[in-house]
Amino acid sequence: VQLVQSGAEVRKPGSSVKVSCKPSGGTFSSYALSWVRQAPGQGLEWMGRIIPLLGVSDYAQKFQGRVTISADTSTNTAYMELGSLRSEDTAVYYCATFGNGLDIWGQGTKVTVSS
């Protein structure tokens, strides 16, 4: 199974972005799906996760109130929506499933926040 993410996005400060993640060649398992971001030249930052089959999500405290992670089991697609964007949110956003650790990763979606 691979995870396929939506394409690059450019947004203005204060707006929101919604990134999708879909397993190819399969369906969501009972495992959790996390979202991790990486700012240019920086390390990895975990944002939150969802168990798609249950629709239960939780978030890193840093992003509470600004991020929503959801899943549509009818289309087999997970989403990460980040609001009130600022320049510091410019990053590559990854989805990753948690089997034994974060073992399957999407290809990443570059989000650029610029006026």
Add this chain to the structure above:
Amino acid sequence: DIVMTQSPDSLAVSLGERATINCKSSQSVLNSSNNKNYLAWLQQKPGQPPKLLIYWASTRESGVPDRFSGSGSGTDFTLTISSLQAEDVAVYYCHQYYSTPSYTFGQGTKLEI
């Protein structure tokens, strides 16, 4: 949040030599009920997503060469590459999944030839 601190930040090793990367957590990631350390190692090459190498501190992911090994328990962990190959040039991250919903990563160690 559990803070993960890696050392060194960067490392240059000759081909065929051993590479060692350390990771220290601000609190134990050992679950005493199952005796498992909730610690993984990831490898990231330029322009690629991270790849899982090691989970439960010492279990190699399927397909990972046996020159990669993980060790340690509690708060101190090590990733060892026994004989460095050119394709091992990458940034390596430790990752704790003990504390949910606050997974955290080390800052990364850049490994060069």
